[in-house]
Amino acid sequence: MELKFHIMGGDFSNAGSASSEIKRVLKQINVPSDIIKSIVVALYEAEVNIVAHAYEGDMVVDVQPDRLIAVLSDKGPGIPDIELAMQEGYSTASPKVREMGFGAGMGLPNIQKNTDILNISSTPGEGTKVSFTVFFKPKS
Amino acid sequence: METKYFHHALRVVENQCIGCTHCMKVCPTGAIRVIDGLARIDDNRCVDCGMCLRSCPLKAIIVEQDDFSRIFKYKHRVALIPAVLIGQFPEEAPTPLITSILYELGFNKVVEVETGVSLLKQAMEEYMSQKTHPHPLISSFCPAIVRLIQVRFPALVEHIMLLKPPLDITALAIRQELYKSGALDDEIGIFYVTPCAAKIAAIKSPVGDKESPVTGVINMDTMYNKIYRVIKAGKEDHCVVPENQPLEKMAIRWTLTHGEANNFEGRCLAIDEIHNVINFLEKIENEDITNIDFLELRACDQSCAGGVLVQGNRFLVRERLKNRARNEARKNNTGMAPLIADNQEYLMKHIGLEELQARPLIHLTGEPADALRKMDLARRALKCLPHLDCGACGTPSCEFLANDIAMGKASIKQCFYISRLLEKQGVLDPDEAFTTLCHIWGKDKIREERWNTHFQYLNELLDKENNPDK
Numbered sequence: 343m344e345l346k347f348h349i350m351g352g353d354f355s356n357a358g359s360a361s362s363e364i365k366r367v368l369k370q371i372n373v374p375s376d377i378i379k380s381i382v383v384a385l386y387e388a389e390v391n392i393v394a395h396a397y398e399g400d401m402v403v404d405v406q407p408d409r410l411i412a413v414l415s416d417k418g419p420g421i422p423d424i425e426l427a428m429q430e431g432y433s434t435a436s437p438k439v440r441e442m443g444f445g446a447g448m449g450l451p452n453i454q455k456n457t458d459i460l461n462i463s464s465t466p467g468e469g470t471k472v473s474f475t476v477f478f479k480p481k482s
Numbered sequence: 483m484e485t486k487y488f489h490h491a492l493r494v495v496e497n498q499c500i501g502c503t504h505c506m507k508v509c510p511t512g513a514i515r516v517i518d519g520l521a522r523i524d525d526n527r528c529v530d531c532g533m534c535l536r537s538c539p540l541k542a543i544i545v546e547q548d549d550f551s552r553i554f555k556y557k558h559r560v561a562l563i564p565a566v567l568i569g570q571f572p573e574e575a576p577t578p579l580i581t582s583i584l585y586e587l588g589f590n591k592v593v594e595v596e597t598g599v600s601l602l603k604q605a606m607e608e609y610m611s612q613k614t615h616p617h618p619l620i621s622s623f624c625p626a627i628v629r630l631i632q633v634r635f636p637a638l639v640e641h642i643m644l645l646k647p648p649l650d651i652t653a654l655a656i657r658q659e660l661y662k663s664g665a666l667d668d669e670i671g672i673f674y675v676t677p678c679a680a681k682i683a684a685i686k687s688p689v690g691d692k693e694s695p696v697t698g699v700i701n702m703d704t705m706y707n708k709i710y711r712v713i714k715a716g717k718e719d720h721c722v723v724p725e726n727q728p729l730e731k732m733a734i735r736w737t738l739t740h741g742e743a744n745n746f747e748g749r750c751l752a753i754d755e756i757h758n759v760i761n762f763l764e765k766i767e768n769e770d771i772t773n774i775d776f777l778e779l780r781a782c783d784q785s786c787a788g789g790v791l792v793q794g795n796r797f798l799v800r801e802r803l804k805n806r807a808r809n810e811a812r813k814n815n816t817g818m819a820p821l822i823a824d825n826q827e828y829l830m831k832h833i834g835l836e837e838l839q840a841r842p843l844i845h846l847t848g849e850p851a852d853a854l855r856k857m858d859l860a861r862r863a864l865k866c867l868p869h870l871d872c873g874a875c876g877t878p879s880c881e882f883l884a885n886d887i888a889m890g891k892a893s894i895k896q897c898f899y900i901s902r903l904l905e906k907q908g909v910l911d912p913d914e915a916f917t918t919l920c921h922i923w924g925k926d927k928i929r930e931e932r933w934n935t936h937f938q939y940l941n942e943l944l945d946k947e948n949n950p951d952k
Binding site: 378 | 636637764767768769770840842843849850851853854857858860861885
């Protein structure tokens with residue numbers, strides 16, 4: 343089952359609404375609550391990244407019986423150095439924004455921590471594509 | 483078969499319920515359906531918050547209680563009363579008077595529930611200082627909230643503090659005290675005067691505990707009437723009763739909103755009214771809100787002052803309790819009541835709750851692939867529905883109808899709009915549509931003989947509308 347959402351850059355008041363909708367769906371099909379939590383945290387981070395950095399973007403979530411595959415693609419400035427961006431604590435936020443409690447540089451690392459497969463590709467000046475997979479059963 | 487987890491105190495009185503759907507629409511867990519003209523409560527979804535009882539225009543939802551005369555089966559008859567009971571009466575009826583009246587009604591000991599609060603506060607501080615518990619910590623005070631988290635927010639169950647509420651602590655202390663004086667188990671009757679349905683349910687099937695130390699419950703509205711009658715009779719001389727140590731200021735305010743949250747270090751928030759609580763927990767669950775240390779969550783607006791069985795106006799009850807707390811504070815009374823202090827060691831040993839279980843709602847049953855197929859069906863059905871959430875189909879909203887259809891528990895014909903549309907298209911037989919209607923609203927309510935009496939007037943109305951100039 344596929345669910346699509348359009349995300350507007352700068353629309354902080356609606357950030358998180360798509361991940362909440364996915365949470366509702368996953369609860370209804372009885373996905374274990376710890377896995378729902380991981381998925382929601384990853385989706386929320388990815389969603390907020392678009393709101394905070396891009397002009398606009400799309401989130402496509404494919405829910406399968408045993409896994410969830412999310413693809414978030416945006417039109418925006420892109421990430422020049424993905425490896426650097428994946429480091430915990432790395433942030434492009436100004437000290438002023440950091441003082442407000444944002445931009446701790448935990449967004450991408452947090453997505454990595456909560457997903458089983460993660461792919462990020464980006465073209466500076468055009469946009470970023472983040473796709474990840476989470477399996478509903480813990481790897482034994 | 484789904485396993486039944488909880489005992490419930492809320493009952494639908496069948497000969498009073500007309501299936502009007504008011505309760506169905508306010509239920510925060512979507513536990514109610516109207517079938518054959520009656521509201522039916524799903525035991526596994528209900529958290530005993532009492533919103534349905536509040537919304538019922540016909541008083542067709544009641545809270546079951548123990549018969550008052552049951553207290554006389556016991557040699558030691560203890561009334562365990564919460565501060566909000568006294569808070570309902572005007573200031574002219576002070577605590578000693580109400581205590582006297584309770585003795586005259588047949589009890590031989592009266593204790594305020596909040597007596598155990600001072601000890602609980604210590605235990606909570608200790609619990610909070612242990613860094614191992616996941617934050618935010620959620621108070622276990624309100625049993626409707628504990629159940630709500632078990633069924634709707636299973637991932638947050640581990641945030642609930644595993645400490646007994648004041649009711650259980652005080653009841654345990656009373657039992658211990660009576661044992662010391664040689665009382666036997668079956669001679670002790672501790673009766674709690676409850677402001678809500680959730681407390682009853684919690685006593686009859688305790689969560690996180692094997693057995694409740696409370697023997698029975700009496701509804702606060704019943705007790706209010708009994709006490710009020712005596713006050714109104716204007717008797718001058720009431721029996722003299724042994725005086726309990728007055729409650730501390732903090733204990734008097736404990737059951738009000740902020741009653742817990744105001745006492746602790748760190749970021750402590752108090753949220754009341756169950757829909758507000760749900761909205762907030764959604765955000766906590768998404769990790770949308772973080773860095774909170776403690777949450778005091780109560781199902782009723784104004785907390786226990788707004789309990790479904792409290793007769794007084796909740797804002798006045800709150801005012802009276804605050805005044806009482808202020809007066810007590812002036813007397814500079816602090817410290818633990820002897821009842822608690824003398825049994826402190828025993829109580830601290832038993833203050834913990836066993837681990838709580840999550841009881842997630844079963845939405846769409848079956849294997850993941852099957853659940854996903856049902857989900858897809860539900861989403862497609864929802865697209866066809868009018869999104870009016872009128873409730874006429876017997877489910878709380880179009881979304882619930884769609885889910886019930888996917889689960890095979892409801893028919894698309896239950897929707898009035900769809901049904902009309904299908905009749906117009908010639909694919910639904912009007913008789914069949916009528917049968918579906920009967921299944922929702924009950925045969926009796928729409929049997930033709932009854933409507934025959936209305937038909938004449940209905941015809942007149944139609945005639946008037948069609949010929950406005952006549």
